[in-house]
Amino acid sequence: MSETYTLYNSTVMEHFMNPRNMGDLKDADGVGEVGAAACGDIMKISLKIKDGRIEDARFKTFGCGSAIASSSMATELIKGRTIDEAMAFSNQEVVDALGGLPPVKIHCSVLAEEALKAALEDYVKRHPDAAAKSTAGAPVPA
Amino acid sequence: MRHVFLDHQSATPVLPEVFEAMRPYFTEHFGNASSLHQHGLRVRDALKRARQQMAALVGADSEEEIFFTSDGTESANLAIKGAAYANERKGKHLVVSATEHPSVMSSVEFLEKQGWTCTRVGVTPQGMIRLDELRAAITPQTVLVAVHHVNHDIGAIQPMREVGKVCAAANVPLYVDCEASAGWLPIDVKDWGAAMVSFSPHRFYGPKGVGVLYRNRKARIVSVIHGGVQEGGRRAGTENIPAIVGGGLAAEIARARLPQRIAHVAPLQRRLWEGLRTKVPYIQLNGPEPGPDRIATNLNLSTEFIEGEGQLLLCDMNGIAVASGSSCVSKSLKISHVLGAIGLDHALAQGNIIMTLGEGNTEADVDYVVETFARIVAKLRGMSPMWDEFERGVIDSVIAPTGRGKSFSQHAADVSGKPVH
Ligand code: FES
Numbered sequence: 001m002s003e004t005y006t007l008y009n010s011t012v013m014e015h016f017m018n019p020r021n022m023g024d025l026k027d028a029d030g031v032g033e034v035g036a037a038a039c040g041d042i043m044k045i046s047l048k049i050k051d052g053r054i055e056d057a058r059f060k061t062f063g064c065g066s067a068i069a070s071s072s073m074a075t076e077l078i079k080g081r082t083i084d085e086a087m088a089f090s091n092q093e094v095v096d097a098l099g100g101l102p103p104v105k106i107h108c109s110v111l112a113e114e115a116l117k118a119a120l121e122d123y124v125k126r127h128p129d130a131a132a133k134s135t136a137g138a139p140v141p142a
Numbered sequence: 143m144r145h146v147f148l149d150h151q152s153a154t155p156v157l158p159e160v161f162e163a164m165r166p167y168f169t170e171h172f173g174n175a176s177s178l179h180q181h182g183l184r185v186r187d188a189l190k191r192a193r194q195q196m197a198a199l200v201g202a203d204s205e206e207e208i209f210f211t212s213d214g215t216e217s218a219n220l221a222i223k224g225a226a227y228a229n230e231r232k233g234k235h236l237v238v239s240a241t242e243h244p245s246v247m248s249s250v251e252f253l254e255k256q257g258w259t260c261t262r263v264g265v266t267p268q269g270m271i272r273l274d275e276l277r278a279a280i281t282p283q284t285v286l287v288a289v290h291h292v293n294h295d296i297g298a299i300q301p302m303r304e305v306g307k308v309c310a311a312a313n314v315p316l317y318v319d320c321e322a323s324a325g326w327l328p329i330d331v332k333d334w335g336a337a338m339v340s341f342s343p344h345r346f347y348g349p350k351g352v353g354v355l356y357r358n359r360k361a362r363i364v365s366v367i368h369g370g371v372q373e374g375g376r377r378a379g380t381e382n383i384p385a386i387v388g389g390g391l392a393a394e395i396a397r398a399r400l401p402q403r404i405a406h407v408a409p410l411q412r413r414l415w416e417g418l419r420t421k422v423p424y425i426q427l428n429g430p431e432p433g434p435d436r437i438a439t440n441l442n443l444s445t446e447f448i449e450g451e452g453q454l455l456l457c458d459m460n461g462i463a464v465a466s467g468s469s470c471v472s473k474s475l476k477i478s479h480v481l482g483a484i485g486l487d488h489a490l491a492q493g494n495i496i497m498t499l500g501e502g503n504t505e506a507d508v509d510y511v512v513e514t515f516a517r518i519v520a521k522l523r524g525m526s527p528m529w530d531e532f533e534r535g536v537i538d539s540v541i542a543p544t545g546r547g548k549s550f551s552q553h554a555a556d557v558s559g560k561p562v563h
Pocket of ligand 1: 036039040041062063064065066067105107108469470471
């Protein structure tokens with residue numbers, strides 16, 4: 001066997017094999033854990049937030065290769081974003097950055113979006129003052 | 143990198159001598175078995191020999207009881223639908239075991255949409271059919287009972303003789319799917335009292351593209367594919383002669399080598415399971431222990447706190463080919479219905495891996511798999527929130543409960559807002 005065939009494209013495989021930002025954050029400012037209703041998998045994202053910006057992000061995923069790659073890519077993409085920007089984050093960004101996912105695996109990227117938003121909500125709950133400051137100028141779209 | 147093929151349930155390499163036997167039927171002996179000239183008559187002869195070889199593998203009286211189809215799925219469709227349609231006037235009720243292959247289950251579902259009813263007989267947590275339930279399920283309207291010999295996922299060997307007795311007592315024909323056992327376990331249609339048996343040679347070093355259906359002369363079936371009068375009018379369509387010739391030889395070889403093959407894989411199966419259970423914490427074997435109730439080729443494993451597709455991909459990237467019944471692996475996003483039928487916890491079904499051995503595997507392969515799999519599991523657990531939560535006592539293990547924390551299913555339901563299937 002000289003050639004290697006893969007189930008996903010090379011970007012997805014690379015993120016699956018060498019995930020970025022895997023782990024937990026000590027003293028995270030916001031933690032979100034969500035489950036996929038479709039297949040029963042679970043994803044957790046932890047955020048470090050400073051001055052209204054995401055300084056650091058980590059993930060842990062119980063799920064398929066596409067879910068692991070999605071969480072790796074999502075945490076890469078959102079670092080440095082403001083809370084408002086992150087609140088508007090969509091799974092499509094993950095799909096595009098990964099160079100596409102098989103149709104049946106799109107829901108795994110949705111899980112990454114949901115985990116991120118759950119982490120942001122957790123942050124807002126825990127830091128109502130800081131959150132109010134960051135969103136003062138631009139209300140968060142529902 | 144070492145390459146270890148542990149998915150013999152899906153395919154096996156064609157034996158060189160089988161391949162050589164097939165070769166002339168692609169080129170020189172290309173005739174169509176329906177033709178009346180020399181070219182046709184020559185391949186008819188080859189067809190007859192292959193039928194004899196298949197008949198011998200299942201202990202049938204005559205090669206006239208053997209029909210060729212395109213594969214195991216088509217054979218199952220022919221057996222189920224063919225018998226249902228042929229006996230429609232007698233009754234429209236079928237009985238199947240709950241862990242049959244999708245080719246049987248989906249054929250039954252198709253018939254149910256057309257007015258047939260079907261009773262699915264439950265299995266024990268080990269995957270063995272409940273004979274009392276089977277007995278109770280048969281009614282005067284029942285026209286067919288379908289129980290597979292060996293389960294394709296968990297390797298459980300069903301008590302065919304007892305199943306046969308139940309069917310004989312009720313005077314209902316029995317169809318046995320032998321897809322997962324043919325070539326690896328003795329099959330005796332007369333001993334079981336089976337009216338029909340199906341299998342395909344690509345599971346025992348023959349080619350793909352041919353399936354076999356044994357049908358006892360007394361059992362009535364009608365064709366579900368219409369056209370010419372090939373296969374005694376039971377299956378229209380030009381026969382795939384090269385595959386049939388190759389399949390016939392593979393069957394003859396399988397019959398002769400069966401004891402050696404078992405003697406080769408059975409110790410490997412034990413070594414693999416012993417190695418994994420020693421090196422990997424929180425792993426369990428689904429289905430019967432290696433021994434008389436389990437086919438010697440199959441191991442069905444659940445590794446807790448991680449999902450199956452990740453395990454499968456990392457195995458593949460390390461040269462190890464395996465299968466999984468996890469929902470993430472299936473296109474329908476549902477766990478294998480077999481794992482559901484044995485009552486396996488969803489958390490364990492998600493971490494499912496199926497390894498099936500063959501005659502090409504060695505002890506060194508098995509040792510490599512044990513080492514590599516242990517590393518893969520550790521890597522994925524390092525990434526899994528469930529492992530971390532288990533270690534912190536938030537959730538508990540299903541395999542070895544500590545009494546601390548809630549169940550995985552409860553936790554998954556809490557975070558997803560929906561109960562897991
Ligand atoms: S997490 Fe289950 S399919 Fe991706």
